[in-house]
Amino acid sequence: xxxxxxxxxxxxxxxxxxxxxxxxxxxxxxxxxxxxxxxxxxxxxxxxxxxxxxxxxxxxxxxxxxxxxxxxxxxxxxxxxxxxxxxxxxxxxxxxxxxxxxxxxxxxxxxxxxxxxxxxxxxxxxxxxxxxxxxxxxxxxxxx
Amino acid sequence: xxxxxxxxxxxxxxxxxxxxxxxxxxxxxxxxxxxxxxxxxxxxxxxxxxxxxxxxxxxxxxxxxxxxxxxxxxxxxxxxxxxxxxxxxxxxxxxxxxxxxxxxxxxxxxxxxxxxxxxxxxxxxxxxxxxxxxxxxxxxxxxxxxxxxxxxxxxxxxxxxxxxxxxxxxxxxxxxxxxxxxxxxxxxxxxxxxxxxxxxxxxxxxxxxxxxxxxxxxxxxxxxxxxxxxxxxxxxxxxxxxxxxxxxxxxxxxxxxxxxxxxxxxxxxxxxxxxxxxxxxxxxxxxxxxxxxxxxxxxxxxxxxxxxxxxxxxxxxxxxxxxxxxxxxxxxxxxxxxxxxxxxxxxxxxxxxxxxxxxxxxxxxxxxxxxxxxxxxxxxxxxxxxxxxxxxxxxxxx
Numbered sequence: 001x002x003x004x005x006x007x008x009x010x011x012x013x014x015x016x017x018x019x020x021x022x023x024x025x026x027x028x029x030x031x032x033x034x035x036x037x038x039x040x041x042x043x044x045x046x047x048x049x050x051x052x053x054x055x056x057x058x059x060x061x062x063x064x065x066x067x068x069x070x071x072x073x074x075x076x077x078x079x080x081x082x083x084x085x086x087x088x089x090x091x092x093x094x095x096x097x098x099x100x101x102x103x104x105x106x107x108x109x110x111x112x113x114x115x116x117x118x119x120x121x122x123x124x125x126x127x128x129x130x131x132x133x134x135x136x137x138x139x140x141x142x143x144x
Numbered sequence: 145x146x147x148x149x150x151x152x153x154x155x156x157x158x159x160x161x162x163x164x165x166x167x168x169x170x171x172x173x174x175x176x177x178x179x180x181x182x183x184x185x186x187x188x189x190x191x192x193x194x195x196x197x198x199x200x201x202x203x204x205x206x207x208x209x210x211x212x213x214x215x216x217x218x219x220x221x222x223x224x225x226x227x228x229x230x231x232x233x234x235x236x237x238x239x240x241x242x243x244x245x246x247x248x249x250x251x252x253x254x255x256x257x258x259x260x261x262x263x264x265x266x267x268x269x270x271x272x273x274x275x276x277x278x279x280x281x282x283x284x285x286x287x288x289x290x291x292x293x294x295x296x297x298x299x300x301x302x303x304x305x306x307x308x309x310x311x312x313x314x315x316x317x318x319x320x321x322x323x324x325x326x327x328x329x330x331x332x333x334x335x336x337x338x339x340x341x342x343x344x345x346x347x348x349x350x351x352x353x354x355x356x357x358x359x360x361x362x363x364x365x366x367x368x369x370x371x372x373x374x375x376x377x378x379x380x381x382x383x384x385x386x387x388x389x390x391x392x393x394x395x396x397x398x399x400x401x402x403x404x405x406x407x408x409x410x411x412x413x414x415x416x417x418x419x420x421x422x423x424x425x426x427x428x429x430x431x432x433x434x435x436x437x438x439x440x441x442x443x444x445x446x447x448x449x450x451x452x453x454x455x456x457x458x459x460x461x462x463x464x465x466x467x468x469x470x471x472x473x474x475x476x477x478x479x480x481x482x483x484x485x486x487x488x489x490x491x492x493x494x495x496x497x498x499x500x501x502x503x504x505x506x507x508x509x510x511x512x513x514x515x516x517x518x519x520x521x522x523x524x525x526x527x528x529x530x531x532x533x534x535x536x537x538x539x540x541x542x
Contacts, residue, residue, distance in 0.1 A: 016246050018374075020281045021217070025242045032337065034243045121239060 002080050002091070004055030004073060008048045009092035017088075019046065026088055034121040035086065037079070040065065041116035044079055048089060054080055065113035079116045086120070166205040169197055171402070174211060177218040178406045179449060182413045187219040194223060203230070209402045210286045212237035217284060242283030245275060247338045249282060249373035252290050255306060255342070256375050259294075262305045267293040267363070268372050269345065269388070273379040276372045278410050286403070289341035293363070296346040299324050303332070303344065310334045311342060316516045318509035326502055328355060348388050349433075350396065352502075353472040353492035358431045363388075382415045383424045387437060390428075394436030395476045405448065408440065412450045421456035425463060432469040434460065486537065507534065 002008075010017060017026040024037035024045040037045055040061060047057035054076050062072040083089045166174060173193040180186040206212055215221070216238035221231040252272055259266050271287035279285045294302045314331035317323050323330050328347035334340045347355045348363065366381030380388060389411065393404045412419075428437040438460040444450035445457060465473070475488040486506055493499045509517070511526055518529050 016250050018242075018246055018249075018282065020242060020283050025239075025246060025283065027243055027246055029247075029337070034239060036239070 002054065002077060002084060004058060004077070005053055006080075007051060007053045007092040008080060008083070008089040009051075010049065010089055011087065015088050017045065017049075028086070028088060033086075035088065036119045036121070037116060038119075039114035039116045040075065041079060041118070044076055044116055048080075048083075051092070067113050075115055079118060082118045086118075166209070166402070167201070169193070170202050170205050173197060173202070174205070174209070174215075174402055175448060177215055177220050178211070178402070179409070180219050181214070181217070182410070183449065190219055190223055194220075199226075199230075211403060213241040213286060214284050214403075214406070217281075238283055241286055244338055245282040245285075245287055248272070248287050248290060248340060249276070251334070251336075251340045253373035253375040254309060255290070255292065256372070256377055258305050258309060259292075259302060262301060264294060264298045264302050264305065265364075265378065266302070267367050267378045267380060268370070269293055269348075269380065270392070272372055273370070273385075274407050274410070277370050277379055278407070278414055285407075289343055291343045291345060293345045293348065295364070296324070296360070299330065299344065299346050303330065306332055306342065306344065310336075311340075314341065316513050318505045318513045320510075322505045326352075326505055349391055351472060351476055351492070352489045353468065354391075354432055356492065356494055362427070382411075382419050383427065385411055385415075386419065386424060386441075387428055387431070387433060390437045390440040391433045394440055395473070398477065399439075405440075405444065409444055409448045409450045412444065412452065416451040421453060422459065425456065425459045428460070429463050429465070432466065432472060434463055434465045434469060435473045506537075509533075 014030045015026060015028055017024060019025075019042045022038070022042050024035075024042050026035040026037065026045075027033070028035070043061060043064065044057055047060065052060070055073070058069065058073040058076040061067070061076065062069045065072075080089070084091075173190065176186045176189050176193055180190070206215060212234050216231075216234040220226065221234055249272060252268070256266060256268075269291035271285060272290055275282040275285035275287055292302075311332040311334045314333045315323075324346070328350045329343045329345040332342045332344060334342070347358065347360060349355065349358060363380060363384050366384050367378045368381050370377050370379045372379070379385070386408065389404070389408045393399060393401070393408065397404055424437070425434075428434045438457075441450075441452050441460065442457055445452040472488070472492065490499050490502060493502060508530070514520060514526060514529050514533075518532070520526050520529055
């Protein structure tokens with residue numbers, strides 16, 4: 001079971017991730033499943049990538065969004081458990097964090113706190129051959 | 145959408161409307177949606193622009209113009225008239241584009257790492273550089289392929305590095321070495337979860353006239369450091385980027401593609417204030433690209449509200465293209481038959497020796513190339529395919 005003392009790391013060879021417009025997009029290359037993490041997930045994911053422990057991430061989250069520590073810790077642990085359950089991250093060896101604070105853009109820091117939410121999309125692989133992937137756009141009824 | 149055909153020595157008419165696959169009303173709506181990303185006030189005009197449109201036709205244009213991911217993040221889905229299924233489709237397109245582009249960028253990072261290890265410098269061009277460096281969100285900007293610029297002397301070593309990563313030549317050579325001698329890029333591809341097409345360039349404009357006039361070293365000297373796909377990379381400097389995109393849009397795409405227009409509008413919005421417009425105009429004139437740069441920037445200022453200073457447009461208008469540029473641009477924008485393009489390319493070459501090699505390359509390709517290109521089944525039939533090739537060229541067939 002994950003605790004606040006743990007540090008996680010992305011499964012580097014098989015998982016690709018990028019923060020785009022405040023949303024984390026994560027792809028498991030072994031399964032083709034696409035994940036989106038929104039809300040405060042970008043800050044938490046950034047903390048994981050930067051090598052912070054879950055406790056350090058929760059503390060930084062509480063400071064940044066001025067929320068209660070207990071709430072921040074619960075949200076961080078819940079998201080971490082979901083990421084681990086999907087096999088996107090594994091527990092890292094204990095190591096000093098590379099940075100002491102969550103990196104954030106000015107826009108992100110100014111936003112109100114929104115709970116992190118992990119969503120998976122399991123039907124995207126067939127769209128990869130298209131440029132751009134435009135699933136049946138012209139076949140939909142554009143007027144109701 | 146195509147640029148209007150103007151006499152090559154005349155400036156384009158002020159305020160001309162660009163031709164497009166979209167109807168004028170559809171183009172107005174799509175342009176306003178794209179502009180709203182940079183200018184939120186544009187969103188106010190959208191409901192009126194949307195009111196009388198045939199939305200089914202609009203959907204086809206959105207797909208054809210590769211705009212669905214950008215439209216998902218525009219004010220359009222929130223306007224109301226779009227059924228939820230359409231808004232959901234735009235969102236799915238955005239997400240699938242994110243997925244595809246992340247995989248392409250991952251491969252690009254591997255290519256850049258391997259090239260750097262081999263001591264080969266590369267500049268990231270077009271889609272990847274724009275998606276990461278200009279749009280700052282790779283999910284927004286579709287990337288058909290990856291484009292890298294290397295120095296001409298390093299094409300073969302770069303090709304070997306990329307071959308070791310699994311890239312294969314996408315197009316047969318008429319003779320060994322002919323592509324490097326006469327073209328400006330090699331098309332490579334790699335199979336996988338997503339097929340990766342990679343264009344390896346050593347010159348930026350596909351025209352012998354421009355390859356003679358363009359000192360490629362200027363693009364290297366003005367290149368900038370950037371992070372692409374999470375890896376350190378180099379991209380074109382601001383003036384070089386605008387010059388290349390304008391020339392690419394006007395000469396390679398014939399002015400078609402709202403996405404390409406929007407790319408330049410995005411670059412100008414991001415970098416226009418710091419651009420050295422005098423340098424841009426001078427280089428455009430030196431490189432024989434004055435006409436396309438003038439056409440594109442004038443249209444962007446009028447149709448897209450792009451921040452092109454009036455003084456810069458005046459400067460471009462007042463400069464005179466050389467007679468050779470006017471002729472070369474006219475041929476590129478009205479290529480006619482393949483035979484006409486062949487003769488114009490031949491005329492632009494600096495020496496008879498080069499012309500002879502170029503003529504041999506196209507008129508008498510190697511038997512191996514002919515067998516692959518035309519699927520010749522019996523060796524005795526091979527001689528018949530040479531006149532067949534010449535006839536197709538004369539008729540403008542590929």
